[in-house]
Amino acid sequence: MNGVPMAAYLLLGLVLFTIGVVGVVIRRSPIVIFMCIELMLNAVNLTTLAFARYLPQFVAGRERGHTAVAGEMIVIFIMAVAAAEVAVGLGIIMAIFRLRDSTDIDQMNVLRG
Amino acid sequence: MGDSDFSYVPWIVFTPLLGFLFQALLGKFLIDRLGARGRWFCGFAAVLVVAFPFLLGVAAAFKLAGMAPAMRGTMVTVAPWIDLVGFRAPLEFYVDPLSITMVLVVTGVGSLIHLYATGYMAEDADYPRFFTYMNLFIVAMLILVLAGNLPLLFVGWEGVGLCSYLLIGFWYKDHANAKAANKAFIFNRVGDLGFVLGLFLLFCVLARSAGSVPDGRFLSFDLIRVQLVNAIGANPGYATAIALLLFVGACGKSAQFPLYSWLPDAMAGPTPVSALIHAATMVTAGVFMLNRMYPVFQASPVAGGVIAAIGAFTALFAALIAFGQMDIKKVLAFSTVSQLGFMFVACGAGAYDAGMFHVVTHAFFKALLFLGAGAVIHAMAHNQDLRNYGGLRKYLPITFLTVMAGFLAIAGFPYLAGFASKEEILGSAIGNGAVVVRISGFVALFTAFLTAVYMARLAGLTFFGAERWRELPEPHAHEDQALPALMEDEPDPNRFYYTAAELAEREAHAAHADHHELGPEHKPHEAPLSMSIPLIALAIPSLLAGFILGGERLQNWLYPAGVKPGLLGWDAPPWLPWVSGAAALLGIAYGLRTYMKGLPADQGWDMGKWNPLRRLSADQFHYDAELMAGMSVGGRTVGLALSKGFDPLFVDGTVNATGYTAGALGLMLRKLQSGYVRFYALTMLIGVLAIVGYLLYASKGGASL
Numbered sequence: 001m002n003g004v005p006m007a008a009y010l011l012l013g014l015v016l017f018t019i020g021v022v023g024v025v026i027r028r029s030p031i032v033i034f035m036c037i038e039l040m041l042n043a044v045n046l047t048t049l050a051f052a053r054y055l056p057q058f059v060a061g062r063e064r065g066h067t068a069v070a071g072e073m074i075v076i077f078i079m080a081v082a083a084a085e086v087a088v089g090l091g092i093i094m095a096i097f098r099l100r101d102s103t104d105i106d107q108m109n110v111l112r113g
Numbered sequence: 114m115g116d117s118d119f120s121y122v123p124w125i126v127f128t129p130l131l132g133f134l135f136q137a138l139l140g141k142f143l144i145d146r147l148g149a150r151g152r153w154f155c156g157f158a159a160v161l162v163v164a165f166p167f168l169l170g171v172a173a174a175f176k177l178a179g180m181a182p183a184m185r186g187t188m189v190t191v192a193p194w195i196d197l198v199g200f201r202a203p204l205e206f207y208v209d210p211l212s213i214t215m216v217l218v219v220t221g222v223g224s225l226i227h228l229y230a231t232g233y234m235a236e237d238a239d240y241p242r243f244f245t246y247m248n249l250f251i252v253a254m255l256i257l258v259l260a261g262n263l264p265l266l267f268v269g270w271e272g273v274g275l276c277s278y279l280l281i282g283f284w285y286k287d288h289a290n291a292k293a294a295n296k297a298f299i300f301n302r303v304g305d306l307g308f309v310l311g312l313f314l315l316f317c318v319l320a321r322s323a324g325s326v327p328d329g330r331f332l333s334f335d336l337i338r339v340q341l342v343n344a345i346g347a348n349p350g351y352a353t354a355i356a357l358l359l360f361v362g363a364c365g366k367s368a369q370f371p372l373y374s375w376l377p378d379a380m381a382g383p384t385p386v387s388a389l390i391h392a393a394t395m396v397t398a399g400v401f402m403l404n405r406m407y408p409v410f411q412a413s414p415v416a417g418g419v420i421a422a423i424g425a426f427t428a429l430f431a432a433l434i435a436f437g438q439m440d441i442k443k444v445l446a447f448s449t450v451s452q453l454g455f456m457f458v459a460c461g462a463g464a465y466d467a468g469m470f471h472v473v474t475h476a477f478f479k480a481l482l483f484l485g486a487g488a489v490i491h492a493m494a495h496n497q498d499l500r501n502y503g504g505l506r507k508y509l510p511i512t513f514l515t516v517m518a519g520f521l522a523i524a525g526f527p528y529l530a531g532f533a534s535k536e537e538i539l540g541s542a543i544g545n546g547a548v549v550v551r552i553s554g555f556v557a558l559f560t561a562f563l564t565a566v567y568m569a570r571l572a573g574l575t576f577f578g579a580e581r582w583r584e585l586p587e588p589h590a591h592e593d594q595a596l597p598a599l600m601e602d603e604p605d606p607n608r609f610y611y612t613a614a615e616l617a618e619r620e621a622h623a624a625h626a627d628h629h630e631l632g633p634e635h636k637p638h639e640a641p642l643s644m645s646i647p648l649i650a651l652a653i654p655s656l657l658a659g660f661i662l663g664g665e666r667l668q669n670w671l672y673p674a675g676v677k678p679g680l681l682g683w684d685a686p687p688w689l690p691w692v693s694g695a696a697a698l699l700g701i702a703y704g705l706r707t708y709m710k711g712l713p714a715d716q717g718w719d720m721g722k723w724n725p726l727r728r729l730s731a732d733q734f735h736y737d738a739e740l741m742a743g744m745s746v747g748g749r750t751v752g753l754a755l756s757k758g759f760d761p762l763f764v765d766g767t768v769n770a771t772g773y774t775a776g777a778l779g780l781m782l783r784k785l786q787s788g789y790v791r792f793y794a795l796t797m798l799i800g801v802l803a804i805v806g807y808l809l810y811a812s813k814g815g816a817s818l
Contacts, residue, residue, distance in 0.1 A: 109788025
């Protein structure tokens with residue numbers, strides 16, 4: 001389709017996901033970690049869309065007529081969940097910042113064993 | 114409605130069950146509402162629900178008698194009960210000459226004793242509770258004798274044990290009675306352990322060949338005989354093991370030697386209970402069970418010898434103890450133990466029908482003797498000591514005549530019931546091939562002589578001689594003599610038992626007129642009609658049962674020739690009737706001559722003047738005391754060892770070790786909970802990489818999941 005192979009989408013998804021993972025593990029600012037999580041989610045969205053577009057024959061429930069937009073629907077769900085998660089997460093971060101005047105993730109360790 | 118239609122037989126069990134429910138649910142209510150009329154109605158109902166099954170039993174007996182001997186065995190199935198793949202034990206009743214004979218004894222003697230109890234217990238506050246237990250006992254006993262399979266028989270077996278416990282402890286406020294009830298229950302548990310093990314072994318042996326039984330009912334009595342022959346024929350060792358284990362159960366229930374000593378203590382219960390449960394019916398359940406399972410016992414000569422030897426020893430031992438007893442009911446209790454020993458001698462000799470014969474005749478005359486003793490106790494202000502009696506034949510003519518009939522029957526006066534059945538027992542044992550059994554027979558013959566003497570002692574001291582209670586001091590002058598101290602004087606912390614003081618006060622306040630202390634002014638009075646009718650009704654079969662059932666008539670009824678094969682034959686020596694008759698007459702004559710004159714000087718209140726042997730016999734040759742002491746000391750030692758050794762080391766050790774292990778593990782694992790979110794994320798990443806890596810590796814065919 002348009003001459004772009006599926007592998008290119010998957011490769012882009014892999015790169016985005018890896019950036020997201022590395023960001024979550026090495027950064028200490030919760031805002032940045034959130035952005036990295038968003039990156040990972042969008043990498044997943046991208047690969048899901050690529051599969052839905054290029055490999056429709058593997059969509060589950062195809063024999064019952066679910067072929068058309070199953071992958072696309074999952075992506076929309078993921079976006080909704082990501083938006084909700086950000087809303088809640090940012091609320092938590094604001095609350096912690098008001099409490100401690102800091103958002104360093106390594107200082108949020110009161111639940112250590 | 115064919116000729117073999119026995120569909121009414123379950124009502125033999127259900128009728129007393131209805132009576133039990135009636136007494137339990139409505140008895141107290143009726144008596145509270147209607148007073149004396151309610152009492153009368155309760156008693157009437159209690160007798161009726163036992164008498165009606167007797168009529169059903171008579172009908173069944175006539176129907177059986179009209180059938181061909183080979184056809185006399187019908188299984189009446191009521192409902193499914195245990196229903197497993199390969200094994201079924203429905204709720205079923207087996208109607209055959211053996212079960213119907215026992216039904217007739219239980220309901221016939223039972224209804225007479227219920228009638229007697231309406232008079233004997235008339236003033237008891239717990240009148241309906243008494244008949245609740247009595248009717249429940251009849252239900253359990255009928256289940257036991259009518260049961261169509263072994264598991265159901267066991268239900269009845271335990272049921273009669275429960276009722277025995279409840280009725281021995283009927284006057285539970287007196288600590289001694291509660292103790293006696295516990296003793297009976299615990300001794301029976303020991304026996305039941307053996308019985309249950311025997312059942313399990315039998316089940317294992319039979320289950321192996323169960324494939325040949327079409328519907329899995331391989332423990333049912335209509336199929337078990339063929340099964341046993343098949344299963345045991347290959348392994349005679351199994352027969353001995355099963356027979357001995359089942360006999361342990363019979364020892365417990367029928368009070369044989371190692372386990373006998375609960376029965377004398379069971380006399381703490383009301384006298385009708387002693388007559389019904391601890392003389393006529395329940396204690397013969399062991400003999401009945403041996404008859405029911407006779408192919409097992411027949412297959413093992415070893416078990417037969419053991420049974421005969423234990424029976425003979427018990428008979429002799431209990432007869433010797435009876436000489437030292439001064440409580441009229443205790444004498445009868447040891448006499449019961451002794452007579453049960455006779456029955457086991459017969460069963461050990463292979464003459465199961467002779468054992469059953471003695472069960473039947475013994476039920477008549479021993480119930481009669483107990484009821485007569487009850488009438489005497491009733492007349493003598495609830496005093497049970499033979500030393501206080503004497504000369505009562507003037508005051509209690511009916512009781513005297515009937516008890517004399519029972520006494521002559523049990524003593525073996527020629528041609529009376531006891532003579533006829535003992536004759537078969539002695540003949541089968543003395544004519545037996547095995548030496549052990551033959552010796553047991555001679556021991557039993559000697560015991561028959563002793564029986565005549567100690568029963569003459571009981572009759573002589575009670576009915577003849579001087580009126581010894583006239584010599585008693587005025588009542589209340591020396592309570593410890595008239596009323597032996599029944600329990601320790603410590604008040605019960607739960608206020609559950611009476612202390613001795615409270616008990617004395619209760620005795621003193623007992624409202625009815627004849628419940629006063631025995632003193633020189635006491636006037637014995639004959640029992641009411643409800644008590645003398647059963648006495649007369651039981652005296653007749655005590656005299657005549659030998660003629661009716663003897664002469665192999667009962668044998669042909671229970672074990673018809675050619676139908677129940679392989680009963681051991683015996684050749685009774687021709688001199689036996691002469692010798693045993695002479696022994697009985699000699700014993701009666703000697704006993705009466707000694708005791709009709711009055712209380713011998715060496716058996717008075719001062720035990721110090723007693724013959725040392727008789728003192729030993731009064732103390733049961735120390736057997737009971739030593740056993741109880743040994744058991745309690747041994748039990749305490751074991752308990753201490755368990756609580757001081759096993760419990761802290763193993764039980765606590767296991768629990769604590771589990772806790773410590775969990776704690777140590779937690780200490781190690783808490784280091785992982787560092788609190789650094791990024792560390793958790795990294796861990797997750799490593800985990801995901803590991804799983805994905807493994808999946809990739811597996812999908813390449815490197816490994817299979």
